[in-house]
Amino acid sequence: MKRLLLALLSLALVFAANADEGMWLFNQPPREILQSRFQFAPSDAWLEHLQKSSVRFNSGGSGSFVSADGLLISNHHVGADALQKLSTQEKNFLRDGFHAQSFAEEIKCLDLELNVLDSIEDVTSRVNAAIPKAVDASTAFLARRKIIAEIEKESQDKTSMRSDVVTLWQGGAYHLYRYKRFTDVRLVFAPEQQIAFYGGDPDNFEFPRYDLDICLFRAYENGKPATVTNFLRFSASGPKDGDLVFVSGHPGHTSRLLTxxxxxxxxxxxxxxxxxxxxxxxxxxxxxxxxxxxxxxxxxxxxxxxxxxxxxxxxxxxxxxxxxxxxxxxxxxxxxxxxxxxxxxxxxxxxxxxxxxxxxxxxxxxxxxxxxxxxxxxxxxxxxxxxxxxxxxxxxxxxxxxxxxxxxxxxxxxxxxxxxxxxxxxxxxxxxxxxxxxxxxxxxxxxxxxxxxxxxxxxxxxxxxxxxxxxxxxxxxxxxxxxxxxxxxxxxxxxxxxxxxxxxxxxxxxxxxxxxxxxxxxxxxxxxxxxxxxxNALLGTSGYPDATFTLRLSFGTVKGYEEDKKTVLPFTTLGGLYARAKEMKNRPPFDLPILWEKRKSHLNLKTPFNFVSTCDIIGGNSGSPVVNRAGEFIGIIFDGNLQSLPWDYAYNDKQGRAVSVDSAAILEALNNVYGARELAGELLKGRRIQ
Structure with a gap:
């Protein structure tokens, strides 16, 4: 990491001229930056729709609704916890995949909880007012714990929503997050683990990549598929090189504001x-x-x-x-x-x-x-x-x-x-x-x-x-x-x-x-x-806090990079997958699942498969939707490259990149590898056609 974002202090989040840095709060979005650099001003309605389409998994990770009938998408490795718990020695869903062709075949996950952020309220003043002055740390901690529990319980009783007081800026602010909770979640589709994690540990955190790291679930309410107002329209074409893109997800933890x-x-x-x-x-x-x-x-x-x-x-x-x-x-x-x-x-x-x-x-x-x-x-x-x-x-x-x-x-x-x-x-x-x-x-x-x-x-x-x-x-x-x-x-x-x-x-x-x-x-x-x-007094209040596994908005562009004096293009293709398998002589973990070998002739091998962008992500963003200016689903985050790993402490976009599965590849695989045309149709139409 040779070029860093320099600020007046390690705590300051002042943007470098060309850095796409930021895990922004949805109630404090970077409107001025987006307008000045990209001539794009997200409206309140655009932000609210993206916020309420985004999903947090209690097992760790992110996702998004992609149909009005409660269909949601995340990564295979985010869904792996649910897949593992549903698997037996006779039926190994984690390894072999799963495809429910009707609502009746969808399998209920054992202990999966999904949270959708409904609203945010700043409760900093109330929390701080409850802490006595000039007391020892133990007394202050107990007072803070008490007022936070009081605020959460009061909100939960009033709204029936999950209510969490979130500590931001390491104690500089406290916001109350209210979530709609889904506890009846059913497995709809998962590919074989071998294609979801193609290349295994050797290719992990590398690029180029060739992974179909997706998993589809459906949220239910009262025993029926949930009716969802806010969901992301699926793009059949995906992004292009240089496009402005956004990531809406739940980055787990960063340490950029630490001393x-x-x-x-x-x-x-x-x-x-x-x-x-x-x-x-x-x-x-x-x-x-x-x-x-x-x-x-x-x-x-x-x-x-x-x-x-x-x-x-x-x-x-x-x-x-x-x-x-x-x-x-x-x-x-x-x-x-x-x-x-x-x-x-x-x-x-x-x-x-x-x-x-x-x-x-x-x-x-x-x-x-x-x-x-x-x-x-x-x-x-x-x-x-x-x-x-x-x-x-x-x-x-x-x-x-x-x-x-x-x-x-x-x-x-x-x-x-x-x-x-x-x-x-x-x-x-x-x-x-x-x-x-x-x-x-x-x-x-x-x-x-x-x-x-x-x-x-x-x-x-x-x-x-x-x-x-x-x-x-x-x-x-x-x-x-x-x-x-x-x-x-x-x-x-x-x-x-x-x-x-x-x-x-x-x-x-x-x-x-x-x-x-x-x-x-x-x-x-x-x-x-x-x-x-x-x-704030010396440098202004604009900026973003460290990640807290709460919903954040990142932005960037689809963009390749230079590594070892070689140009790394921003996209891989389905054809590149087969070339990679041939190059590695189909030895594990570079072997192809049987279906992918059989259906090669059915595929458009020029279809973009994985792509990279300068969007600011970290662990917890796995499964986050990537959207375009129109708010359409164009991809899904599943990794960062090796050069992005120090983003925990400082963002740098010289070589660091977020890695995503292209929406075009998802549709191509569903239609022409798995024969899951009903799911591909639901993604494109936004409704399940029985």
């Missing part, structure tokens, strides 16, 4: 530790999967997630180690702090940097222990996660709403219960595998003689202890979970379940670590708010 001390903590502590756990898990699951096909099926989603996260984090760490990224950020922060010196009205902003540095030191000192105990990396299995939820539910639910851990607040109750009571399959052998390994990891990190490790292992080897816990627990029984959840803390205790008792054993330490993290995060939020006020 240098926070970035250095990520670079030196958090990122290396995360990578060590991911690489360990990847090797474990890869070896286990190689033993037989059923192991591979059971572990496929976990293995893909580990591989994808490992490669993404490798790229992000490379960015943090790149002086061309870090030095300008350091200079920008230093220059801005110099501006604050001697100006009494900004004394709190200047002092804020030291407060953030000190809080970061405290957080980094306990980060590994926090990740292992509170983050659950020492007990990596669904059984433990369920057991901890049951244990804490018994303790938290009797408390006043504003005093509970956030995940047990009234506003989050529906989502928590959907996940807790899911009928998804949980495999004993895979649970033993991952728990054994993570208990071993705990012992190597803390030492075998650590008092807590000794209590956790109870005089057994990690493997024997894992077998004892997994075979002895009843938490994988949904009826058992419901009984304990609907009971009380006493009922949970009376169950004498070994996995719940393990969760109880480590919970005091885990809660203590969480309390420290919450208090230090409160200090950082207040400090960032002070910096934000100074930034």
């Amino acid at each position: 240098m001390s926070e970035l250095e903590g990520l670079r030196d502590e958090t990122m290396p530790f995360n990578l060590s756990t991911l690489k360990r898990l990847e090797v474990l699951l890869g070896n286990w999967s190689a033993r037989n096909d059923e192991n591979a099926r059971r572990a496929r989603k976990l293995l893909f997630s580990a591989q994808n996260a490992r490669k993404a984090n490798d790229g992000r760490l490379a960015g943090l180690l790149d002086p061309d990224l870090m030095n300008p950020k350091s200079k920008a922060e230093s220059d801005f702090k110099t501006k604050l010196v001697g100006q009494s009205q900004y004394a709190d902003a200047l002092a804020a940097y030291d407060k953030i540095t000190e809080a970061t030191k405290i957080l980094m000192a306990q980060s590994r222990r926090h990740a292992l105990l509170e983050g659950g990396q020492a007990f990596n299995c669904d059984s433990f996660r369920i057991a901890r939820t049951l244990l804490r539910a018994g303790e938290e639910r009797p408390k006043p709403n504003g005093e509970r851990l956030r995940e047990f607040s009234e506003s989050g109750k529906t989502s928590l219960e959907i996940a807790l009571f899911s009928e998804k399959p949980i495999y004993t052998d895979l649970e033993i595998l991952t728990l054994s390994d993570s208990l071993t990891f705990l012992a190597t990190q803390f030492g075998a003689n650590d008092p807590l490790v000794k209590k956790v292992l109870a005089g057994k080897s990690p493997r024997d202890r894992a077998v004892e816990l997994i075979t002895g627990t009843k938490v994988r029984d949904v009826a058992f979970r419901k009984h304990l959840y609907e009971g009380s803390a006493a009922a949970v205790t009376a169950a004498h379940d070994p996995m719940i008792e393990l969760a109880r054993l480590v919970d005091p330490d885990a809660r203590a670590l969480r309390k420290v993290a919450e208090e230090q995060d409160e200090i950082k939020q207040q400090a960032h708010a002070a910096i934000s006020r100074a930034r």
Whole structure:
């Protein structure tokens, strides 16, 4: 990354002349930038339609409605969680794909929740007014948690919508997001995983690409396909080179507004530790999967997630180690702090940097222990996660709403219960595998003689202890979970379940670590708010906050780039897919699914397949619709290239690109590979013709 967006400070979001940077709030869109650079002014109606056509998946990722009958599209890898849960040894939907030719054949997903953003309300003043002045971090945090829970509960009771208070600008603002929720979601279509993730790990984050990374679902209400007013019209032709395009999705997390001390903590502590756990898990699951096909099926989603996260984090760490990224950020922060010196009205902003540095030191000192105990990396299995939820539910639910851990607040109750009571399959052998390994990891990190490790292992080897816990627990029984959840803390205790008792054993330490993290995060939020006020006063209020897995609007152009003195064209074609397979001698992961070999002669091989744009995206944008000026669906985001990975910390469009599937390729594949003409027709007409 050789050319960076330079600003007066690392927190400032001032645009470079030719940078398509920005993950913009829908209630604060970049109208002036779009008008001056592209002579395009999105109307309120254009924005509202795109907002209400966009969908967030609770499993992580984005999507969009594409017909009035509740049809929606996302990525195959976003839908993989649902596909995996619906699959069996006899029917492997994740590997082999699925096609429902009628409403009756559409399969209900086990625990999928979709959220559609209905409205946004700025509640910053109300939140800040509830925080007492000159109190310690613990008191301030509790007050903030209480008022946020109050606002969310009040909104939910009034509107019956999911209501989340979202922290923006690291504490500079608080917005209330209200969502329409869909919990009856059914699988409609998925291609084979081999074409959805063609090229596998070797081609991941690369371009050119040849992936049909799509999955179609349908939202239902009252047992019938949902009637949707806002959906995106499907373009048969897709985009052209140089077109202005927009992305509407839910980027998960960025760190562009962090101070240098926070970035250095990520670079030196958090990122290396995360990578060590991911690489360990990847090797474990890869070896286990190689033993037989059923192991591979059971572990496929976990293995893909580990591989994808490992490669993404490798790229992000490379960015943090790149002086061309870090030095300008350091200079920008230093220059801005110099501006604050001697100006009494900004004394709190200047002092804020030291407060953030000190809080970061405290957080980094306990980060590994926090990740292992509170983050659950020492007990990596669904059984433990369920057991901890049951244990804490018994303790938290009797408390006043504003005093509970956030995940047990009234506003989050529906989502928590959907996940807790899911009928998804949980495999004993895979649970033993991952728990054994993570208990071993705990012992190597803390030492075998650590008092807590000794209590956790109870005089057994990690493997024997894992077998004892997994075979002895009843938490994988949904009826058992419901009984304990609907009971009380006493009922949970009376169950004498070994996995719940393990969760109880480590919970005091885990809660203590969480309390420290919450208090230090409160200090950082207040400090960032002070910096934000100074930034706005000196540099203006235009800009966008870091990503928070809430709906954002990005823009850019369809554009190739130069790499190693070679021109990378912005489009690949269906013909290029077959050329790539031939070049690689059809060896996995470059082999073609049988249908694609059989139907080659039916295809227009000149059809654009994947394309790149300068749109600003990050993880969580997977499945986001790409639209043109007319608001038509012209593609779907499924990846970024390697050069885009440091966008977590700083955007750069010299080589970084977002990668999408072209709408023309989707229609061509549905019609001429899969014979799914009814779906192609629904996409083009906006209604299902039975």
